Amino acid sequence: MSSTSAAATLDAESIKPVTGWSGDADYFVVREHQAFEPEAVLDVLRGKVAGVIFRGMVKPEDCAELANRFWNNPNRQTRGVEAPGYYMGAYTWQKPTAQYLDETEQIAAALDEYLDVPNNPLDTFYGGLADALAKEGGTVRLAQHEGRQGCRALLRSWHGQGEYALAPHDDNSQLTQPGQVDFEIQKVGNRPTGALNICLENGNGGRLAYWNIQADVTSKTALGVEHTGSPYPMASLEGIEMKWVEVNAGDVYVFNGNHVHAVEPNTDPSLRRTTLAGMMGFIDDRTVVTWT
Template identity: 30%
Template structure:
């Protein structure tokens, strides 16, 4: 007797989401790196004065560009997305002075966090450094302002596919651990622009079924229809870390005035004794 095969929808994975107010700690970051926490939202993680200054520096930055890789938005910096190692590290070198200009004489909150985490991991016998190759070295962050016009300002996606398929020889090893997306938010709109996380962590087979093997972008509304999600409501001065293996996106922003601006980087274990950081 033959039975019809029942098609299975996306697997539902548990989310461990934490939120608190105040400065971020290195222990917070390490908990996400080790996969103990799915997302961490730090309210008022850095000062509004610094946030406003970074926002102004972004708007007048000579390195401000429109993305041309199929993901609508403006940016300052470099992205490894859909790039080979030569192109990515060349972009990083060219963008470095413009990334520096985002901060000028300000106390750089991203560099401050990087340096603190580097000291803490060193004490634990683990090295933290920027990703590199014979072609150059990654920048510490990039600035992004997404501009999608549909239901999402940034469509649902995962960050693992692009790392697993990265041409840089160092990064694919991170995809076998937790790929952490670290975001600082200098500016947020009056409404919307929430970080939405679905309770689904796609496998290679899942991505292949959707034709997203190398990009992880974008997952369709139909694919995610039955998957529960949770939103992180963000304000200027907030910091968020997420396990980028979970599908996530940015809800449409509304209201006039301020736009949604973030400083973004990625980090993860390449080996038990090495954490890489890149954009």
Template identity: 45%
Template sequence: MQQQTMTKVTGLRADSDFFRFEERDELDYQLVLDVLHGRRLGVIFRSVIPQAARKELTDRFWRSPALRHREGEPSHYVGAYHWNKSTATYLDETAEVIEDVKAVIDVPGSPWATFREGMAQALAQEGASLRLAEMNGRSACPALIRAWDQPGQFSLDPHEDSAQCQDPRQVGFEIQNVIQHSICAVNMCVEHTAGGRLVVWNIRPDDEARRALGIELTGIPYPPESLAEFDEIRLDIREGDIYAFNGAFVHAVDANTGNRSTVSYIMGFTGADTVVSWT
């Protein structure tokens, strides 16, 4: 039997000064701005979500009438994904679920509201603004609340967030301008049992690698064996943490036990003075 050749992942490797996470015990939005500007890989803020807010948000998530289960990359979720669909479909799905999303995240001490307000103030000092991504007067979903539950080595397979922003079905949607800058994934952990580390590999794949793997417009999955040559970070995630990182680098969530529930979205500059977010 002929042995199958493993696809080599090509792209950009960062130097050691960039490829690391800063860790703090209080929110520092200047560090998040560094991620947005492409000056650092990521930052994690430990235990910055109030316990009461974590509990209330988690309870609302699991009780939400909009709670769904996603196949493929299995997860329980409330919200809308732009991934692998037309902009019109994404915005239609957002319109259907936006009030349910707001009902989950609008809790006293909401980490979503706190983080957005802090980021908006930090960006304003640079003459920039933060808002939801838009098209034809319609807005993106403000957040995804989700709990990954795939069995095996990874509860979320190795992937990156840039490929999905090149889908021709989304031409004209302003998120496609973000890939000219730095794409920043934001996650707020409101529930956690065990495991579920964030794994990031030191490779920012190019289009050639995506084509070879047949994931040009989805960015998932990257076979784990194809990533073995790259340095990696495995970051413990705990309930109450907020973390932000450059989602153009291949990343995953490794196996977890119980629930690992997060409030998430993606954001990035579309130009010199505007940052947009979407899900």
């Protein structure tokens, strides 16, 4: 996502390195699993580990079916001009609560039809997470506001042509948007904001860049990203530990989106990186809500 915030107008020489919280070596890792283990997702949501990836969780034929359904879907929309991205679903970024929920309701039937496939990976993921939480007396559900529910999922394929297809950003800052003070997702607060990505297709490149920093309010304000989380100039990330996470079609991964992260572009512009995505977080000790 791009932003017209103060970060875009800062002189590179005046940008100071981001300050904030960084985890130790035991925490700052993306643990790999060869099968889906929902309890590992809870470790991310509770801040015990930075991320987790389930290799090959979605079968190739299911990835191909969902990717084809997205690219051939009349409800797919374009975002951006010079390097357009494509998406289907509703997203909360820089929108008041009512607008997000209105857009959610407008796309709900199309999303339901899109996801009406055997082996729906979204159902598998959230069903497993719900079972794991139920053992502790907890629940997972869509975020709610005045009887209305948030969006089930967001399909997206970003095509930025710079150093990153999706510029460095964090997912927690947007939870402080003034236009969403009435929306329960803001109860996540400083708890981990879980970013779910189900990779449907990927070409050469398309790795996740993940920095070991959760920026503090001072840094966010100086960069003008305190309510958007985007973009962090590269100069602000110099000297901060960063990991590359290889992502392949069929992989499902969840990471703490409070950390600054970005997406590497494909080296071949003709190849696409498409994901089925969502956000989640604890709003109290037992309740996980999801949104997009």
